[in-house]
Amino acid sequence: MxxxxxxxxxxxxxxxxxxxxxxxxxxxxxxxxxxxxxxxxxxxxxxxxxxxxxxxxxxxxxxxxxxxxxxxxxxxxxxxxxxxxxxxxxxxxxxxxxxxxxxxxxxxxxxxxxxxxxxxxxxxxxxxxxxxxxxxxxxxxxxxxPFTIGVEINRRGQISKGDKVLIMGSGPIGICAMQVAKRNGAQVIMTDLVKERLEKAESMGADETVLVSNENLEERLMKFTDGEGIPVVVDTVCIPSSFEQAVQLACPAGRVVCIGLKNQPSQITMAEITKKELTIVGSRLxxxxxxxxxxxxxxxxxxxxxxxxxxxxxxxxxxxxxxxxxxxxxxxxxxxxxxxx
Ligand SMILES: [Zn+2]
Ligand SMILES: [Zn+2]
Structure with a gap:
């Protein structure tokens, strides 16, 4: 064969x-x-x-x-x-x-x-x-x-009905995680640096999108959550700074899902995790x-x-x-x- x-x-x-x-x-x-x-x-x-x-x-x-x-x-x-x-x-x-x-x-x-x-x-x-x-x-x-990667992310992030979720990055994994989150009854806001990708994400079901090169993400998240801050952040960008940002953006008692396989360290402040009592989880396969x-x-x-x-x-x-x-x-x-x- x-x-x-x-x-x-x-x-x-x-x-x-x-x-x-x-x-x-x-x-x-x-x-x-x-x-x-x-x-x-x-x-x-x-x-x-x-x-x-x-x-x-x-x-x-x-x-x-x-x-x-x-x-x-x-x-x-x-x-x-x-x-x-x-x-x-x-x-x-x-x-x-x-x-x-x-x-x-x-x-x-x-x-x-x-x-x-x-x-x-x-x-x-x-x-x-x-x-x-x-x-x-x-x-x-x-x-x-590829959609099972999205299901695993949702399970690890305990994403369920009524949750508001930020998915950083609108590539294939971001899109799969978004459709699974929507299937679970969550509301999803997605980011990217490429406008066409965001248009695609919206056409596939994302509730809102943010072109991070042009817009202030924190402001948009505050609006999206009526000022509470975002409870679930999924980082599919997977660079040291995106992981740092995910931890910063998550609101008190929030969850952060990490899927990156890079070996470079991120600078994360422990007080941020402790004060907000964040749950930071990996999601693999x-x-x-x-x-x-x-x-x-x-x-x-x-x-x-x-x-x-x-x-x-x-x-x-x-x-x-x-x-x-x-x-x-x-x-x-x-x-x-x-x-x-
Ligand atoms: Zn794959
Ligand atoms: Zn084994």
Whole structure:
């Protein structure tokens, strides 16, 4: 079968590799129909993703159609449309024992630490396979994973009905977190430096947007919250100063959700955390969030079709990568379609 392999930084190839087979009784074999390209795939391609090792079959956002199942598999059958959770965990470390397997001490993400889903076929254990209950557009099956990042952010930030939420940054993760927050009944104000991104965010459901290069964010937040200050801040900008700002902006008893993976320190004043008794939490990958996203796709509250900027055949991976690198402001999500041509 064909697969997309990054052999070393800046070198990507369509390779022939053996088609995976059912090895264990709970294995499921999936014919991949679509995958989403993520910032971290770009990081593997250009050598800036410190977690990746080479050579690597990339792709952690992918879904498709079940073509074979192991003898113990009961939740899916041949022909079902599914999305595949790329998070693989050990099941017995502290994090796994307390139900937080997405931060397993020996965590492996398909497409990063081990081979991924930009391939014609993939096998994964039944517990990583999540069923669509309705017939769903094949080109969107690969877009569940980015929305699971949004669900995890919402869970970690305890975002619920009536909450007012600031999402800093209107890229794909910001947009996914926003649609999930809206689905949860929250009101969302979003920021960006690019006007077109904010227009897009508003068209996808953001209640208000702030062009931070032109407007005073604090004033807008005071207006948005009737002078109380913002109780939940999600930082998807992920630079040292944005984290500092998130902590500053959160109101007393507020929550701050951090998703950055950069190693540079931020200067945070402890008094700010103590005096306001802030809850500052990290949010990584997803902790069994796939079924919630599929429910959102199926009830129409989450809209993957709006996230997809453009679709390419997987053999045009170079063209897709070039598009993302040359027009980062115009792209939310590029989809790869795995079909013959
Ligand atoms: Zn991703
Ligand atoms: Zn573990």
């Amino acid at each position: 064909k697969a997309i392999k990054v052999t070393e930084p800046f070198k990507v190839e369509i390779v022939d590799v053996p088609k995976p087979t059912i090895q264990k009784k709970d294995d499921v074999l999936v014919r991949i129909t679509s995958g989403g390209i993520c910032g971290s795939d770009i990081g593997i391609y250009n050598g800036t993703n410190s977690l990746a090792t080479y050579p690597r079959l990339i792709g952690h956002e992918f879904g498709g159609i079940v073509t074979e199942i192991g003898e113990n598999v009961t939740s899916v059958k041949v022909g079902d449309k599914v999305a595949v959770d790329p998070v693989r965990s050990c099941g017995h470390c502290y994090a796994c024992r307390i139900g937080r397997h997405n931060v397993c001490s020996s965590l492996e993400v398909m497409g990063v630490h081990r081979d991924g889903g930009f391939a014609e076929y993939v096998t994964a254990p039944e517990s990583n396979i999540h069923l669509f209950h309705k017939d769903f557009d094949e080109s969107l099956l690969g877009l569940v994973e 997803n902790n069994n969030c796939f079924d919630e996203v599929i429910a959102g796709f199926e009830d129409g509250t989450l809209k993957p079709e709006q996230l997809m900027t453009k679709a390419y055949n997987y053999k045009d991976i170079m063209e897709a990568l070039t598009m993302i690198q040359e027009h980062p402001q115009d792209v939310l999500k590029i989809v790869l379609k795995f079909e013959d041509r």
